[in-house]
Amino acid sequence: MKISMEEIEHIAVLARLSLSGEEKEVFGLQLSSILDYIEKLNELDTSDTEPTSHVLLLNNIVRDDIPRDSLPREEALKNAPAHTDKFYRVPKIIE
């Protein structure tokens, strides 16, 4: 299964990656071989099998609507690459 150059470029845009021409070639080949590998599953007859979205045998895990302490603001902000005393700081978003 060969991935087209357009698909590679589209995926790169979605992932916010800027790739060189060489990288596009390499990643294209790698992604194609991963997909080929996964394609093997199509050799099985699954017409009688329910699709699985979760492997856990659990349903309906919920919590009550009771507030808990939030993080102190300094704690929350300190992991961000940039912040002010109150906010996360990011490059200007052009609206």
Add this chain to the structure above:
Amino acid sequence: MANEETGLMKYEAVIGLEVHAQMRTDTKIFCGCSTLFGSEPNSQTCPVCIGMPGVLPVLNKKALGFAIRTGLATDCTISPYSRFARKNYFYPDLPKGYQISQYELPICEHGQIEILVDGQAGKIGITRIHMEEDAGKNIHEGTGDFSFVDLNRAGVPLMEIVSEPDLRSPQEAVAYMKKLRTILIYLGVCDGNMEQGSLRCDANISVRPVGRQEFGVKVEIKNLNSFRFVEKALEYEIKRQRKVIEEGGKIIQETRLWDSGSGVTESMRGKEEAHDYRYFPEPDLVPMTVDPAWINEIQSSLPELPDAKRERFVSEYGLPEADADLLTSEKPLSEWFEDAVKTGGGPKTVANWIMGDLMKLLNAENKTIEECPLQPHQLVDMLKLVENGTISGKIAKTVFEEIFRTGKNAGAIIQEQGLVQISDAGEIEKIVDEIIANHAKEAERFKAGEEKLMGFFVGQVMKLTKGKANPQVVNELLKKNLLS
């Protein structure tokens, strides 16, 4: 149906709305952070809602219950099996790089609500109601070369309520959204506060020649956070699309943004490519198989909804349809009305006072009925004083306003300001004779048959008695003494 007539071709609009309603929970949808509005920026976040590695979301049971409650109230089927999905995109207000939403298996499907437009009732289908988390808030103004992000809102529980493309005009779209808001507030699942963003919507709209079955190419308009904007943006978009078609152009499927400042919708083209959300089942949350017993419990806890209440107000209290519609448009208003009627007020009289003087006073002070300083029993007490002749209907308006302003009871206000009605015939006759004597010319003309001067004489008596004279007695005595 609003047809847009142009030349020989008539067009109609086809509109569907996606309404986002913030659910009235105390905590976020997947963590225990508070949802309180207006708190200090970034003071209500935790590792779950800011997307730290290794954390797991857990669904808020109340949010799930609220979504089911809304589904039941809008005739939806509650899905026996439902799950969350990841919607992937990058934006600074989305800490995880994906929003937890629902995709193929939403909690509610196939519902409907009834709307009234120009006295015409119609059913609008609801495709689905699903749960999702809100994003944070970006701040662009006064932030120099940067933008700032506040994540308090990230993870706040939302319901997205998607309508069928059943709406045919901006007016129908507004009526639908208003009705939905009323229902959500009755249910107690959303506070309906549009200024704070608790209720906002995106609209899908296309136009087509009347009579054609297929839909035209649709455009999505985002950022509609008031009824007025919904109406204006849709009106603008209908005109724009019609013009494009008439000039031989083609409508492009795209997302447009309503700019309330300039009153136009603008294309967000170029950002389209990023709208490839790559949904997949959310691995961090387990599926929901709602216990039918719980659904029954929620069903039996549903309040009387606005349509049922409106019909009851007509049948039980004999109110005109329009009065009943207005009084039930807000739950607290309908409760205020019923409290007053239960304490002995005549239904139509109470309705008139609410829709007239009370609304006027509330609007003037920008207050809601819940903030009304005047209690239902205070109105009823005052009405009794009108009925037994203690005060006139005219003075009642003054007393009503005084109760509203001071919170005092009618009796006290009447005593303090000496507003008791003068019904004593002897006392009124003295005044009547005095006025006839002072206006001899007018009295002559009245005797000569100019009956409309009656109003003038009544006015004079009321002026002299500061409106306190019993109008019936005044009328009788004037007639008698003018003609004698």
